[in-house]
Amino acid sequence: MTQARAQFALRLRDAMLAAGYEPRPAVLEREFNMRHWGKPMTLHGVRRWLKGETLPSHAKLMTLSEWLRVPPEDLVFGVGPRRRLEARQAAWDQGIGYVERDLFELFLKLPPPARKTVREVIVALAVANGIAKPRAPE
Structure with missing residues (x-):
């Protein structure tokens, strides 16, 4: 398991909890498949997301993002990079x-x-x- 996948799994579980869902594969499979227009995910597939073994495709990431109301880049990279960019932009905007x-x-x-x-x-x-x-x- 790579660090990126493990971090994604942690952020996915946290996002599910924040949205009021139990971070279990059965819950993720049901809720995801109700919202995704593409090929449905299997229980095994979503379990691999939650365990940090795989990452979702872009289309599936977008479905997760919309459902959990979390920006897709926050799910993949966390909020740190976005906050650093926002701080840099704010400093630039204030400085000129x-x-x-x-x-x-x-x-x-x-x-x-x-x-x-x-x-x-x-x-x-x-x-x-x-x-x-x-x-x-x-």
């Missing part, structure tokens, strides 16, 4: 104003060689001001 946003939009419209020149100028300024360490030439 409309002038910088306009500048970044212009930067993204530049052709690749011009973008490279702008990056080199920014890195050179950062090194000169002690914000960054010199980088090896590409």
